[in-house]
Amino acid sequence: KFKGIIFDLDGVITDTAEYHYIAWKHLAKKLDIEIDREFNETLKGISRSESLEKILINGDKEKKYTEKEKEELADSKNDYYLTLLEKLTPNDVMENIVETLKYLKENNIKVALASASKNAPLILDKLELRDYFEVIVDPSSVKQGKPAPDIFLEGARLIGLNPNDCIGVEDSEAGVIAINDSNMLSIGIGSEENLNHADVVIPSTKILKGTIENLM
Ligand code: G6P
Ligand code: MG
Numbered sequence: 001k002f003k004g005i006i007f008d009l010d011g012v013i014t015d016t017a018e019y020h021y022i023a024w025k026h027l028a029k030k031l032d033i034e035i036d037r038e039f040n041e042t043l044k045g046i047s048r049s050e051s052l053e054k055i056l057i058n059g060d061k062e063k064k065y066t067e068k069e070k071e072e073l074a075d076s077k078n079d080y081y082l083t084l085l086e087k088l089t090p091n092d093v094m095e096n097i098v099e100t101l102k103y104l105k106e107n108n109i110k111v112a113l114a115s116a117s118k119n120a121p122l123i124l125d126k127l128e129l130r131d132y133f134e135v136i137v138d139p140s141s142v143k144q145g146k147p148a149p150d151i152f153l154e155g156a157r158l159i160g161l162n163p164n165d166c167i168g169v170e171d172s173e174a175g176v177i178a179i180n181d182s183n184m185l186s187i188g189i190g191s192e193e194n195l196n197h198a199d200v201v202i203p204s205t206k207i208l209k210g211t212i213e214n215l216m
Contacts, residue, residue, distance in 0.1 A: 166185075
């Protein structure tokens, strides 16, 4: 029934969502800002610069940062994040993801990546998964980030499919909204509580292949 699957990366293919959290927490601490996991849910799927803005709102309201200072803060978060990525290997691919990608390949279902991360190509290379993806959407090529549907729509366009012939897979609330608004079927990976907008919610990737097979 479906002809294409468009995946998010961080928190779906590998647990880099956790690394992003660690890196943001590290930066926030230096700025005397406290962030917790609940707040972190609102950062998932959101670009680096927008995430920084959200974090700064939690700090000293009097403190104003120049654009240059914000750029430096975002760079320093990314430098720290990159040190965390150094230890990433194919062993860090989430459970059942390789089986899912193999199944999709065998069934000629097109696969694209729609991640807001500028580090996505590097991460797919480190995980040795690059060849499974026909397309990696460049997040800077779309007007609006998640929760806008742009990046999913661009993914569908680049693999030559109608959005309603595609399934989107996400771990973030912003991403699920983006999938829904692009008229794809949404699979949310995580808690029902955070992802209640998704058409289908599964607690982890462990049952992703079976879930997709059942939808076909
Ligand atoms: C994804 C993640 C976010 C991250 C964003 C930008 O959407 O869910 O947590 O901030 O990508 O990633 P980048 O690697 O470009 O900083
Ligand atoms: Mg994600």
